[in-house]
Amino acid sequence: MNHQRFPSHEVKEPHSVSLKVLRLSRPSLVPQFPLHPPVIPPSLTSPIAGTSPAALPQRHLPPLPASLAYSPLGPIKKHGEDAHEAEGTGGERTRDGYYNTEPFILSPIVNLPPSFGSAYVGETFSCTLCANHNAPPIGEGGTSVKKTIRDVKIEAEMQTPSGQTTKLVLGDTAGDDNAGSGSSTANADNDNVITGSNASGGEDSNNATEAKTETETVATLDLLPPSTTLQKILNFGLKEEGTHVLGVTVSYYEATETSGRTRAFRKMYQFICKPSLIVRTKAGPLPSLPPVKAGNGKRRRRWVLEAQLENCSEDAILLEKAQLAEVQRGLKWRDCNWAGIGVGVGQGESTMTGEGISQQSQDQSQGPPRRPFLQPGESEQLCFIIEEKGGGEGDRDEQGEEGEAFEVEEKNGRIDFGVMALAWRTEMGNRGSLLTLKLGTKHVKPR
């Protein structure tokens, strides 16, 4: 892009600033394998005494502290104070202010992401960039020239498989909500970029990132003292399948007592983004309904839209939302899936969202929610019923109340229903979402 590679022959001296990156996936809960403390027969301490009779106290003791994910207590007991007492009283000692879940395998302490992991379409890619001023170790190489690092700049851009390069917003916080791109559930409905479905059309990527050009895409710092770090975080909504290249350019002004110069370097990080959910859809006609008002005359046509979602990732997926969005004005839809069962007829996305939430709280009181949970390779069948609005009663349309049956638009013998909006979570609540292309049917004749 606008940054040229700097000729490598210019400077051979190592850079004073280094760049380190870490993909900030969700932190993970640390597993633990609690062990029962050993019951040591007295004969072990004094072999001459021989074995003891079966008088060992049988008690259920708290697990060995070393086998837990973290140490239970603050001021740690010094070795030698009284080991046996420490073991015996461990339970009482730690009751207060100790919140581990042993002997359960998952503990509430978290680990930073140990590796890059897999990147999937629909997820937000968060990554931290750290520009560090590496002060040379004292007495190394004899070059004790003091250097001042000023005007540190970090710029990052993402090259997507479609060949587009997007300048990335560099913020301070990771997370889907402040992603510089619109893949979060909150605004997914307004996005018009689709991938990962059967309908992966060649629609031009219109990344929300570009719309946000007013936000900072260059992180600058006036002065970077030795052994300090300029840390920035980028969030990018992954929408395309294939090879992504993250390019990061760091430039800085390096001043010694006698001279100064501007230096820069660029690092590229390549990763592959895979689809995680395959969507297959099929639409078919249903018997039409009688007109709402007897005098109106027109029967209302109905269709069923079926969808099969297949988890083609390597992680389990919890489906959170499956709705129709951007539904044509003359149509309404009914959710026949986990969120729609027992809630009555959904009218449109805005009402559905509210009902979806109330359904969740119901779930909690009734036991495990019915949200579909897909292991890798598993699939889930969804169903929506779409019908023409009859006008008049009950057709609360989000666009307004004038809902006197809009004529359903047909194009080339085809009716477009709308798009399907899917949202899911993976381990530790990591979010993913996508929209399909327009879904519709050629069965336009009423039956």
Next chain:
Amino acid sequence: MDQESSSQHPKGHQRTRSAVKATRPRSSTKGPLDVGDTPLASHLLPPQTQQTDQQTSSSHAEQQHQMMIPGGHGHQARAPVSASPLLPRSPAAHSPAPPHSRRQPPPLSLSPAGPSPRMSFSPGPGSGAASGRGAPRPPPDFSHLLRPDIYHELAPLNVPPPFRQSAKQPSASTPIPDLLAGGHFRAAAVAAAQALTGANGAPAPDPADHALILSLFYVRLACLTLIDATALATQEVKALEDLNATFYVDETGHNLIPWELRILAVRLQAISFADQRRAVMSYYDLAREARLRLAEAAAKHDNSEKQLWRERLNDLGVRVAGVLVEMDDLKGAVEHLTSLKESDNGSGKMQMARALLWLHLGDVDAARGCVKPAEGSEGPSDNMTERIMHALCDMADGKYSEALNQWEELSKVSDDEMIGVNRGVCLLYVGRLQEGKDLLEGLVDSGRTSHTLLFNLTTMYELCTERSRTLKVQLTEKVAALEPTSFGWEKTNADFKL
């Protein structure tokens, strides 16, 4: 053996084949009675076989008797019993007297009447109880756990030099309980193996002293899992073979193996067979036994015993859920955990476990729902479990700033290591790496050294400098200088990502 049989029974091809089958190394059903891999094992077989056969198939008593007579080829008569492990190795019966022959029962002892004089050799707890009930039995011979070849060498290569060269390293003569209390788990693992094999000068335990042997064996395996050598533990646990074999059951029907070892062996064996379902099954077996003991204790009105078994039962329930998590059967784990009762009210442990499982699965709403205070209870700010879960849920929702605020609030009221570490992690997610690093370093200074803390701190080191190795080495020196505690003192290179 093969050829010999076929020559004697020209028509018995099929029989012969079945006998051959028995010589193959079997995987899961292999018990202490099966053929060992080493010649030493074959020495030990006769007495063991003898006593188990007595229990399992008394109808074969005559054949056994015949077998024990020097030169008797009992295997011909027993050929159809293809599972008989002794069969293919029958020549071993003629081998020189086993080293522990003094405890070997004479054939006469097979007669089921009368107290046996052999009891005097093994005054262990199990045998003591057994003699009280007047059921005569040869004392089990645990020599199969005393063989030096089952214990691996523990090279300290993966231990950073500051630990290896520290003056805090225990001396070779430190008793095992002190090693455990000081968190010297590698040294304890070595000491346990030495004690079992008599390698450190002291005599090896009496093969009949099962309490001592099994306790040492447990120390060995437990310590291996604590020093990041679980792979070795899964190898060494094989020496126990089938834990439910009648060999390990005394006359009263109680298993001689300590409960904690049975629990650990379940996990290690499941790993070594790469079959977690096996662990679920084994835990259920243990639970069945726990219920039995619980009923017995209830019949005796022994309240402390009842309490013990009830807690063990609860413990097993939670462990089953853990295996399901390891198997990635998260839905199954949820169902299972929901079915478990809260063990002690007020601790909120089970609530938190359920919530964490939901979080692991990705359902943040369900996780929040798990820690909702019951109707009419205290306000949310008093419930630490709920506050901790809410902070974790905020992280799962990607709201790291909110989560950080909550961790900061929590750290004012508790110095739990988890709260400190989670707060430090959050700092990285909100662009405050430097503060996060300082915070975690402060935790190390205050004596915390969990794997998680060190992992997170070294990850931050890798982020904040080109020369993270220097910082990591400095960290090893710092941790090595800490006073040894039962939380574990010596660390491995992996803990520091070195």
